[in-house]
Amino acid sequence: MKEHIQRWLGKAGYRIERLRPPLPGVSLFVLDYVLQILNQRRAGEVSFVQIGANDGMQEDPCYAWINRFPWRGVLVEPQPRLAARLRALHRDNSRIRVEQAIIADAPGAATLYYLRETDGTPEWASGIASMSRQAITQHRGEIPGFDALLAEAVLPAVTLAQLLAKYAIASLDYLQIDAEGADYRILQSIDFAQVKPAVIAYEHANLTPEENAACRALLALHGYHFGSWLGDTIACLPELFPVSTDRRRYVLE
Numbered sequence: 001m002k003e004h005i006q007r008w009l010g011k012a013g014y015r016i017e018r019l020r021p022p023l024p025g026v027s028l029f030v031l032d033y034v035l036q037i038l039n040q041r042r043a044g045e046v047s048f049v050q051i052g053a054n055d056g057m058q059e060d061p062c063y064a065w066i067n068r069f070p071w072r073g074v075l076v077e078p079q080p081r082l083a084a085r086l087r088a089l090h091r092d093n094s095r096i097r098v099e100q101a102i103i104a105d106a107p108g109a110a111t112l113y114y115l116r117e118t119d120g121t122p123e124w125a126s127g128i129a130s131m132s133r134q135a136i137t138q139h140r141g142e143i144p145g146f147d148a149l150l151a152e153a154v155l156p157a158v159t160l161a162q163l164l165a166k167y168a169i170a171s172l173d174y175l176q177i178d179a180e181g182a183d184y185r186i187l188q189s190i191d192f193a194q195v196k197p198a199v200i201a202y203e204h205a206n207l208t209p210e211e212n213a214a215c216r217a218l219l220a221l222h223g224y225h226f227g228s229w230l231g232d233t234i235a236c237l238p239e240l241f242p243v244s245t246d247r248r249r250y251v252l253e
Helices: 002-011 030-041 063-068 080-089 123-128 133-137 160-166 183-188 209-221
Strands: 047-051 072-076 096-099 108-115 150-158 174-177 199-203 225-229 232-236
Touching: 030 199, 030 225, 030 232, 047 160, 080 096, 108 123, 108 133, 133 150, 150 160, 174 183, 183 199, 183 209, 209 225, 209 232
Parallel strands: 047 072, 047 174, 072 096, 174 199
Antiparallel strands: 108 150, 199 232, 225 232
16 A cells, blocks of 8 residues: 555656654554454454455455455455466365456456566566456556566456355355555446445545446445545445435434
């Protein structure tokens, strides 16, 4: 997350400098707080799907919860080397499954653009793989030798509905999406009559303003409330945070 913030601020023309020593105490991340509430409501037994799980460690919102509580779910990662790391990381946890595939509009295959892993490739670069060439090439100026590292591969693709059916997920508490621009299409594919997660977190940084607005409109239609930070959005059902809809009153009912 630190690297993500630094890159975002750098693009906006800001420079980060240390002006004073860090303040004492643990810093709370808004998603951590939401997941804490969800975990309490589910007595530690949360059903989840994470799309774009990377290596399961780097800036990962699920790892700590998976290892401390009996969360049960599927980690989706299309890049073969990262999917292999996920399997190794959770090899002793029978509650966690790894799906090496792209979540797409239709089953079959899809093209993924990614950066080859070399000694000079930044660790965070594995997280910018995308089905959109435009989404990944916007990072060209941040990585030396970007064009020589850029590669593409045709990989297996499944729909979200197929994924849920494959793993017999009838009830989903938490859906985490980090799909580098494909978040909009994934959200549009959800059949809320079949599955309605209490928490949906997705990255809006790579969406167009129109796509971002459409995501919010869709989720609002199904009763979600929102929180945002930098390039990400959290959508929660009122069961977790029964906040008054009267904008003059920012209190819990």
